[in-house]
């Protein structure tokens with residue numbers, strides 16, 4: 008079903024935003040640190056029109072689910088992200104009337120590729136267009152992040168919304184999440200990215216280990232007497248912390264250092280080494296990987312043509328990103344076969360198939 012079939016009229020506007028894959032800098036954004044994502048070709052599209060009654064109605068083509076909102080009662084599921092964006096705009100003083108909104112997406116859900124940020128940014132772009140709102144791309148990202156925190160319960164950083172709002176698929180967005188200063192950087196020479204779904208999906212919000220990791224980082228920063236872990240650059244400075252805070256803090260510090268090194272413009276070989284080290288740190292110090300993902304990453308890392316590979320996104324399952332030699336995408340078939348022999352079913356997400 009499309010907008011017209013669901014709402015009986017044509018939409019006034021359409022807007023879209025991409026998912027992202029993070030190449031380096033995991034779990035650093037809520038520590039005021041550095042990240043290096045790029046946009047992926049998969050996008051979320053929203054179509055919006057004015058509601059004919061006093062309620063807003065949101066329809067997801069992917070889920071074939073319609074949610075109606077009366078008053079300011081918060082919904083759950085996909086509608087919470089849209090509702091959150093609209094509520095935050097209303098609270099900022101913008102007059103947003105009841106709406107009909109239809110969403111469809113090619114960004115896979117629960118794989119660490121920012122399906123929720125793509126929905127937030129697409130929604131906010133649509134509302135900016137429809138109501139001529141004086142908001143820039145950074146402000147859109149900030150509102151999207153708040154929608155996620157306040158209405159979806161994930162105490163996230165700002166990487167995903169900034170990447171969805173500002174990144175493109177041809178370059179990396181080097182972002183300082185404290186100052187929001189950013190630089191568009193080329194991929195290492197002679198490389199492209201490969202993203203593979205591990206087949207193990209996650210749900211990050213609310214009760215997952217994600218919010219717990221963030222709380223552990225904040226506790227570590229407090230014991231280290233700094234505003235955020237970004238303010239520590241020497242991993243030895245955390246030796247006195249109790250476990251697991253020591254390992255959590257060590258991951259964040261070494262991960263920030265890896266992003267800063269990569270952003271200097273290193274060779275493909277060195278970039279790959281930094282990705283491999285990032286995976287080990289996520290697995291051993293931050294404990295956000297799972298066996299299936301470790302298996303896929305190990306296969307990727309020993310495949311000729313792959314410079315480096317790691318878990319990407321929030322973790323606890325999801326997708327793996329690899330930096331590979333340009334033109335070598337065919338290696339993915341063999342990688343999937345090996346992964347299959349190990350008992351899992353993977354799927355190539357980037358480059359997009361067909």
Ligand code: GAF
Pocket residue numbers: 029032033034035036037119121163164165166167320321322
């Ligand atoms: C999720 C969050 F939404 C981001 O803010 C970031 O913390 C990421 O996990 C981990 O790097 O995608």
